[in-house]
Amino acid sequence: MIADWVDEGVEPTAGEFWEDLGACSGQPPTDPPCTAYEWSMFAPYYVGEQVAWDGHMWEAKDSRGQEPGVHAAWKDLGVCSGEPPLSAKRGQTRSAAALPDMPNVPPKASGMFDRMTPAKCAERANLAGRPQGWLMNRFSWCQMGKLDAYYSSGKCLGNTTPCIPEPAEYYKADVMPIGYTFNGVEGRDQPKGDTARDIVVEAFVYNQSTYGNMPPGNKLTLGMDIGNKTRCEHVTSRGGQTVQNHRTALISSWIIDGWATFRFRCPHGKASTKRIIEWLDGANGVKEYVANDELVSFTSIKPYANFPDWPVKALGISRHTKYITGTDKWLVGNIIRCDSAVESDYKAGGCVFYKTNPAVHWKPLVTNKAGTKTWDIIQAYQHYWNACLDPDAQTWPDNPAKDIAGCDIPPSRDTGYLHREKEKQAGSNQDATYVKCSRMWPGYPSSGDYPKQCDEYPFASTRQRTLAPDGTSHFYGEWSFCPIRANDNEKAGLYLKRYYHSDRVLYSDKFRNRFASPPSGDPVPARAQLCGTPSVAN
Structure with a gap:
């Protein structure tokens, strides 16, 4: 059918807005596939070379290599669809962009509070991407951040004049730690030594990509840092198995299996004898120093990463620790409070993400x-x-x-x-x-x-x-x-x-x-x- 005039949203039927041009068969035409390799800001390009970027095919008009569609160095060859292929010549690898399923989601906290999943966290990416992450409720938290590491040799590509630098090699990934706390014995594996004052973090590394032949053979360490080590600690043994607060593996292994689990504990025996409480009245606050009858302990967790054998000349992140969101180690993303309150209905103990506003x-x-x-x-x-x-x-x-x-x-x-x-x-x-x-x-x-x-x-x-x-x-x-x-x-x-x-x-x-x-x-x-x-x- 053909429209007599533009009227967005009106379904094509013979009548006032559309003229019937007769029957037709087959499927409507689709955009051609993106057959060229994906553009990279770190790669040199030659006149006439084609790339795929932002749903279009592009052809280089010079060797500057700026982003297609933003700079005039590229000729737009039209719309394309689908995922661009990877360049084996340039050592490109990519893991699935989709978030993984999570087989070990704990039962609802207190029998009523839903648990965080990767899909739920991604739905609130605007909140999860903040340094403090997103607190879904008092027992579930997540954070979304990025990892990236670059390396450039500084050498010229061949005998080009003027010098065109060799492309930088890189590793990039998205990271999603999901934290769980517990109320009483629910969801805890007591035969393995778990307690109600445990904190569990499941970390997912996904949407990983590399450029160059060097990154897949280097290691990535992903771990969780815990605050207030006087009162809280890393769990080092569980069910007779050694437990670590970090995972170190080759990047090629992370691309195949991007999952790690970390465990922490704030034992009631390490709680202080006094604690500070605060009564809020509008903008005013009244603080008191009281006996810690509930055996309260506070701590924080923050994900970090480093690349222990990355070349010294690396750009961006180096061998040193970098925190996933925010570069400041002391920019605490979230606060956890554990207690063993003395009232009868609290004796089993538990922990909560403290910065929520309960109602x-x-x-x-x-x-x-x-x-x-x-x-x-x-x-x-x-x-x-x-x-x-x-x-x-x-x-x-x-x-x-x-x-x-x-x-x-x-x-x-x-x-x-x-x-x-x-x-x-x-x-x-x-x-x-x-x-x-x-x-x-x-x-x-x-x-x-x-x-x-x-x-x-x-x-x-x-x-x-x-x-x-x-x-x-x-x-x-x-x-x-x-x-x-x-x-x-x-x-x-x-x-x-x-x-x-x-x-x-x-x-x-x-x-x-x-x-x-x-x-x-x-x-x-x-x-x-x-x-x-x-x-x-x-």
Whole structure:
């Protein structure tokens, strides 16, 4: 068919936009294949020589060799398709550009957090390519970087005048380390000596290419550096086998098998006796030096590479260590925290990637064993929603200028973080809540058609609910109290405790509250309908 005028996106059918020119057979024409060798910035070219680059074939008009399509040294011969062939004459080799499959992905962390895979990391290349990499969650991390090494003899190519330098030989590759931490014994091979405070890094070297005959016969060392060696260490033996924190092999071997595994550990016996905690309040921070009851240790990991037998005259990377992203050894890519918290549900220990911003995601709908979705903790959910979205008008005590911490409701509602308190203090906070509610709603536990408990937000287990000596909040903001169904309140408390365990949220750790959707009820019940009107408003 032929178009009467250009109208992008209109399907060709006889009518207003297209004229039918009759039937045809066969396949539409395709672009010719890229038959010339791929252009290289390090190779000399002669007048008339052809290369493939950026989906086009090119012919050299002079010997300068600048990038085709950017400089006028090349004549465009038209579009081509497919992967250009490798030049055996120039010693070109190339490994698969596709990311490898990963057979040893650990089970979901805490039974709920998905694990990183090469494909998932590549989907977030813009984040994974940063010096700190990408933290998918508290238990999975990845980083994407590049390796490159060059060598030039400095000699002239033949007897050319003026001198055309011999082409530089090179090795180039993409590198993707993927890190895993664990919560308790899940996913750990205990018979081989693994512990919950282990860190495992799977490193993939892919999309490798060489130019010249020298690089494949030289060695590449890829390894992982660990920080805080006083508290943490490389695992040197596993299941009776020696384990190293690096792999050294010929580049030709890396091209065939570009995979390496590294293991680290932060033993609880090496933890310090004291640690620093920080309470954040907006832009302000309060630091405390406390007993390290949870046996916390911090460390960092950072991938590096070197070429131990590369020629001394090499350009770019030499025999010296180079870090995969960022050349500064002390530019720490990520922080890992391991602990063996003393509370009963943490005794197995575990580690997390610490620089994530954890959040508890509240969901009013749950799926039961039969697959049916039912409303759950709905009154607690409605209370938290009102406290976060409209605290000055829809919460008690009454305050027309109230603001409450820990809420994250995009795009406009962000009131910072909550910080976890110690269990003993959480119990004292619950007692204070009972006294407050009993004064505001006398006899509330037995009022109405079902037993009630007084729900508070921020939660009793957070520092934002803890009273300072003068009776006010430790941090900015205030509270909301609401008598709700006892069953809803107890379940919400269990969910919150489960969240602390699954994300390894320790004393002083910050977190936010997020909501899957507005709660049921249109509109959401007002405070008087949900909580009842108190006898004493404050």
